[in-house]
Amino acid sequence: MSDDVFTLGGTEFTSRLIMGTGGAPSLDVLERSLVASGTELTTVAMRRLDPTVQGSVLSVLTRLGIQVLPNTAGCYTAGEAVLTARLAREALGTDWIKLEVVADERTLLPDGEELLAAAETLVDDGFTVLPYTNDDPVLARKLEDVGCAAIMPLGSPIGSGLGIRNPHNFQLIVERAAVPVILDAGAGTASDAALAMELGCAAVMLASAVTRAQEPALMASAMRHAVTAGRLAHRAGRIPRRHFAAASSPTEGRAALDPERPAF
Amino acid sequence: MRSSDVHVSDGRVSDGRVSDVLVVGGGIIGLVTAWRAAQRGLRTAVVDPDPGGGAARVAAGMLAAVTELHYGEETLLGLNLASADRYPAFVAELEEATGHDVGYRACGTLAVALDADDRAHLRELHALQTRCGLVSEWLSGRECRRLEPMLAPGVRGGLRVDGDHQVDPRRLAAALMAACERAGVVFHRALAERLTVVRDRARGAVLAGGAELTADQVVLAAGSLSGRLAGVPAEVLPPVRPVKGQVLRLRVPPAYAPFLSRTVRAVVRGSHVYLVPRENGELVIGATSEELGWDTTVTAGGVYELLRDAHELVPGLTELPLTETCAGLRPGSPDNAPLLGPSALPGLHLATGHYRNGVLLTPVTGDVMAEALTTGTLPDEARPFTPRRFSPVRQEQPA
Numbered sequence: 001m002s003d004d005v006f007t008l009g010g011t012e013f014t015s016r017l018i019m020g021t022g023g024a025p026s027l028d029v030l031e032r033s034l035v036a037s038g039t040e041l042t043t044v045a046m047r048r049l050d051p052t053v054q055g056s057v058l059s060v061l062t063r064l065g066i067q068v069l070p071n072t073a074g075c076y077t078a079g080e081a082v083l084t085a086r087l088a089r090e091a092l093g094t095d096w097i098k099l100e101v102v103a104d105e106r107t108l109l110p111d112g113e114e115l116l117a118a119a120e121t122l123v124d125d126g127f128t129v130l131p132y133t134n135d136d137p138v139l140a141r142k143l144e145d146v147g148c149a150a151i152m153p154l155g156s157p158i159g160s161g162l163g164i165r166n167p168h169n170f171q172l173i174v175e176r177a178a179v180p181v182i183l184d185a186g187a188g189t190a191s192d193a194a195l196a197m198e199l200g201c202a203a204v205m206l207a208s209a210v211t212r213a214q215e216p217a218l219m220a221s222a223m224r225h226a227v228t229a230g231r232l233a234h235r236a237g238r239i240p241r242r243h244f245a246a247a248s249s250p251t252e253g254r255a256a257l258d259p260e261r262p263a264f
Numbered sequence: 265m266r267s268s269d270v271h272v273s274d275g276r277v278s279d280g281r282v283s284d285v286l287v288v289g290g291g292i293i294g295l296v297t298a299w300r301a302a303q304r305g306l307r308t309a310v311v312d313p314d315p316g317g318g319a320a321r322v323a324a325g326m327l328a329a330v331t332e333l334h335y336g337e338e339t340l341l342g343l344n345l346a347s348a349d350r351y352p353a354f355v356a357e358l359e360e361a362t363g364h365d366v367g368y369r370a371c372g373t374l375a376v377a378l379d380a381d382d383r384a385h386l387r388e389l390h391a392l393q394t395r396c397g398l399v400s401e402w403l404s405g406r407e408c409r410r411l412e413p414m415l416a417p418g419v420r421g422g423l424r425v426d427g428d429h430q431v432d433p434r435r436l437a438a439a440l441m442a443a444c445e446r447a448g449v450v451f452h453r454a455l456a457e458r459l460t461v462v463r464d465r466a467r468g469a470v471l472a473g474g475a476e477l478t479a480d481q482v483v484l485a486a487g488s489l490s491g492r493l494a495g496v497p498a499e500v501l502p503p504v505r506p507v508k509g510q511v512l513r514l515r516v517p518p519a520y521a522p523f524l525s526r527t528v529r530a531v532v533r534g535s536h537v538y539l540v541p542r543e544n545g546e547l548v549i550g551a552t553s554e555e556l557g558w559d560t561t562v563t564a565g566g567v568y569e570l571l572r573d574a575h576e577l578v579p580g581l582t583e584l585p586l587t588e589t590c591a592g593l594r595p596g597s598p599d600n601a602p603l604l605g606p607s608a609l610p611g612l613h614l615a616t617g618h619y620r621n622g623v624l625l626t627p628v629t630g631d632v633m634a635e636a637l638t639t640g641t642l643p644d645e646a647r648p649f650t651p652r653r654f655s656p657v658r659q660e661q662p663a
Contacts, residue, residue, distance in 0.1 A: 025334050027505075028599040050557030055491060055505040055598075057555065106533070159534065214335050 004231070006203055008041075008180055009096060009128040009149040011067075015040045016197070017227045018069070018182065019220075020207025021057050023159075029216050031060050037210065037220035042066045043098050045073040046088040069130070071098035076111070078118035085122055097122060098152070099131040108158045112139045116146065123147035132184050135165075137172040144179055151177055152184035152205060155196065159208040161188025164195055174200035189219075190226035197230025198238070280450035283309040285637055286468055286479035288456045288493065289486035290315025292433065293615050293622060295440035296630035297483050297637075302447035304638050309450040309477060311469060316441045318487050319622060320433035322511050322592030324540040324548040325367075326527055327351060327624045328428040330398045331375050333389065339648050340601045341396060344621055346645050347628035348427065354627035355431070361446060364439035367432030367542055373527040376408050376415065376422035378576060382531045383420045390423055400425045412524055414578050430527055430540050433623050452477065456486075459495035459612070466611035470495075481637055483613045488558075488593040490616035500609045503654050504617045506558055506593035509551035510566035512574075513588035514581065516545045523547065523580075530577050537573040539581075547584065549574045553594075560591040594619050603651040604632055605642040613637065614651045 005012045019039040024030035034042065044057055061068050070088035075081040078101060085097040101118055103111035110133050122129045128149045133139055135153040143151055153173055156162035163186055164170060174181045180202030187193050187206040196204050204227050213219035285301045287294045290312030302308045326332075329344035355368040377383035393400045401424045408422040409415045444451070454471040459482065461467065468478040484490050488506035516523040522541065529538035540548040552566045567589055575582055597603060597617030602625060607614050615633050618625050632646040642650060 025336060026598060026600040027596075029336055031598070049555050050559065053505060053555070053557040055503050056557075216336075 004235070006180070008203070009130075013040045013203075015224075015227075016203040016231060017193075017224055018042065018203055018205040019210070020071075020205065021045075021211070022073070022207045023211035024216070025211070027055075027057065027060055030057065030211070031064070032217040033210050033220040034060070034064055034066060036217045036224065038224045040067060041069055043069045043071045043205070043207075046070045046084050046091070047072075047074045068092060068094065069096055069098050070094065071132075072100045072118075075101050076103070076114075077101065078114040078121065081114070081118040082121050082125075085118075085127060086125075089127070095126055096128045097130065099129050099148075110134050110154070112136070115139075116142055119143055119148055120146045130182075135169040135173070137169060137176065140173045140181075141176060144177055148179065150180045150182055150202070152182045155183050155186030155192065158185045159212075160186060161209060162186055163188055163192040164199070167195065167199055170196070170199045170201070187223070190222040193223050193226040194230035194233070197227055198233050200234055203227070280309055280452065281475070281477050283307045283450065283477070283479045285309070285481050285483060286311065286477055287483045287485055288312075288459075288469060289318070289484070289490070289616075290441075290451070291318030291485065291487050291622075292320045292437050292440060292626050293487070293618060293629055294483070294485035295437065295444055296626050297485055297615050297633040298449045299440060299443045299447055300630040300634035301483075301637050302444065302449050304634050306637060307448070307450075308444075309452060309479065310444065311452040311454060311456045311471060311477065313453055313455045313472075315451055315453065316437040318437075319592045319594055320437045322509065322590050323433045323623050324511060324538065324550045325431045325433040325436070325623050326373070326428065326529075326538060326540055327430060328373060328425075328527075328529075329624060330393060330400055330425045331373050331389075331423070331428050331529060332620060333393055333396065333398070334600075335392065337600060338396060340599075340621070343601070343628060343645060343649065344624055347625045348429075350627040350631070351429065351431070354630075358436075358439050358443055362439045362442040364435065364442055366436045366439050367544070368429065369431070369543055370429045371526040371541075372424070372426040373428035373529060374403075374408060374412060374422050374424055376405075376419045376528065376530045376577070378416065378418050378420060378530060378532055380420065382533065385531050386421065386423060393423075398425075399427060412526070412528060414523055414580050415528070416577055416579055418576075428527065430542075431623060432542060432546075436623065436626070457494060459484075459493055461495060461497070461609070464610065466609055481611050481613060483615055483633065483637070484607075485615040487616060487622075488595040490595060490614070496612070497609060500607045500612065500651075502603050502607075502614050502616050502651060503598055504595045504603070505555070507596040507619065508554040508556050508559060508591055508593055510554075510562055510570065510589070510591045511548060511550040512567065512570055512586060513590075514547040514549065514584040515587050516541065516547050516584060518545070520580075520584070521545065523584075524578070528577065530573070532573040532576050535569065535573055537570060537577065539574060539578060546587075547581070549581075552591075558593065560593065562589045562591050566591070595622070598654065602629070602649050603654075604629065604646045604649040605636040605651065606640065607651045 072081040072084040101114040155164035183196035184205040284306040405419040456469040466482040524541040603614040603617040
């Protein structure tokens with residue numbers, strides 16, 4: 001699909017699958033999964049990492065030539081998130097940040113007010129801000145208006161594997177957004193990723209669905225194909241849904257089965 | 265035998281600077297290797313500024329081959345089970361040799377779930393255990409609480425694993441020190457700064473301060489620091505990284521005893537916590553798992569999360585005295601399994617990368633390393649763990 005590049009924050013990507021690294025059972029499994037996924041962009045939690053250590057997750061990403069996207073996982077206030085983003089910029093030399101500000105540890109749902117405040121501050125500070133947000137079209141619009149480079153709504157809570165619970169909201173967000181919309185959180189299996197792409201998402205971001213699968217590398221490969229298939233289906237344009245059948249075989253030119261005039 | 269003693273072997277005089285085997289690192293893995301090597305008649309020395317320390321000073325000492333089972337780690341399971349099988353005889357021999365009590369307790373483990381999500385997770389683990397032919401029994405929440413009445417009423421179910429026992433790693437390390445001393449192992453209490461390589465063969469080490477030690481064979485058993493020894497060729501350097509774990513120690517006053525009678529563990533809303541009760545009243549709560557380099561700071565968040573989850577599991581524990589908080593570094597390898605035996609550099613063996621299972625794997629590591637040091641080959645059970653499985657192309661070049 002070289003004619004169908006995905007542009008995010010001014011950078012072009014071939015792969016529309018963004019991976020996370022959380023929950024991988026080992027570095028080896030993570031590496032095989034990343035390779036199988038074909039991802040070119042992968043998030044790491046800045047609060048759970050020391051970028052100076054060799055042999056860590058970062059070394060794996062460097063070796064595979066995958067662009068690192070730091071995130072602010074674990075932050076509950078705009079203040080913490082802004083601080084974490086700045087530390088990430090200093091440590092990794094990137095002004096891209098996947099912004100996460102969650103409201104409570106039970107649901108890990110985004111805190112809209114804090115998220116918007118942090119996004120505003122970081123955009124002003126020169127960051128390319130990719131916010132993890134609720135599937136709320138109004139909040140999505142506000143995040144775009146303050147200058148976020150993408151909108152990353154959740155399909156369902158992080159790690160739940162419940163898929164896209166409100167596809168209609170996704171459609172509303174996609175229809176109004178001028179920046180890429182990326183499914184973030186909730187994908188449990190390949191059909192969830194395909195559905196996101198069919199709904200018009202520009203990309204899919206996931207971690208647990210792969211890292212916690214029984215065979216992570218196999219699931220990574222499934223996700224890669226699902227994202228590609230969903231994207232192709234979206235571009236191809238699905239047929240309208242009908243209430244009754246519409247025969248797929250033509251009725252003209254059928255063999256004449258007139259008992260008066262046997263065909264053979 | 266003291267390290268200052270001069271002894272004669274094979275007609276060669278030694279002050280400990282020349283030995284058959286030099287073990288770099290005096291944690292439990294280095295110590296058991298040294299002890300077993302010395303028992304086979306090899307003149308053995310250990311270099312470590314603080315032998316008997318390392319990750320074992322922090323570890324809880326669960327011998328959890330069954331409850332620590334993970335997808336994709338079935339090969340490691342074989343080694344874990346082999347070592348668990350050897351534990352009773354290993355402990356008996358060590359205690360006989362030293363007179364030490366290492367706190368081995370064949371108490372079994374109960375892994376419980378607190379909500380429907382955690383229960384589903386535990387059910388999945390049970391299915392995997394059953395597929396692997398392991399013995400574990402599914403219990404209702406009520407049955408779990410009959411075994412351990414201090415468990416929270418919210419327990420939804422659990423797995424009874426009678427084969428996962430415990431040992432006290434601190435007492436294990438002290439006993440191994442004593443066993444080494446009695447077997448004539450020489451201790452150099454200094455930091456090994458550099459591996460000596462002569463004509464493409466490991467020949468010893470240079471210590472901080474400049475002293476040089478010479479040996480026919482060198483064992484690198486430096487835990488999470490194993491990837492940092494200078495002088496080791498880049499393609500041989502083990503791909504080991506530090507994975508921080510914070511651990512708490514509480515004390516069960518006699519009036520509350522036994523409080524818990526076996527190891528209790530759970531996944532509490534996605535995060536793992538375990539409680540290991542010792543016969544002497546110590547109760548160990550662990551552990552966080554953090555990729556933060558060589559940092560061993562105990563953090564408010566780490567202590568909070570452990571206590572929060574442990575309290576949810578066993579509400580009564582907030583009454584107990586909190587006696588210690590500490591953090592250590594697990595030596596993590598890319599596939600979570602250890603690196604055992606000869607490396608690509610002649611004369612250099614590795615015994616590192618034991619990650620979560622260092623205490624459990626201590627007996628089998630001692631046996632296979634002694635075999636490798638005396639015969640040059642690994643026994644069958646250790647073959648999958650050869651350091652050579654990490655081919656040179658996977659090694660990092662220093663920036």
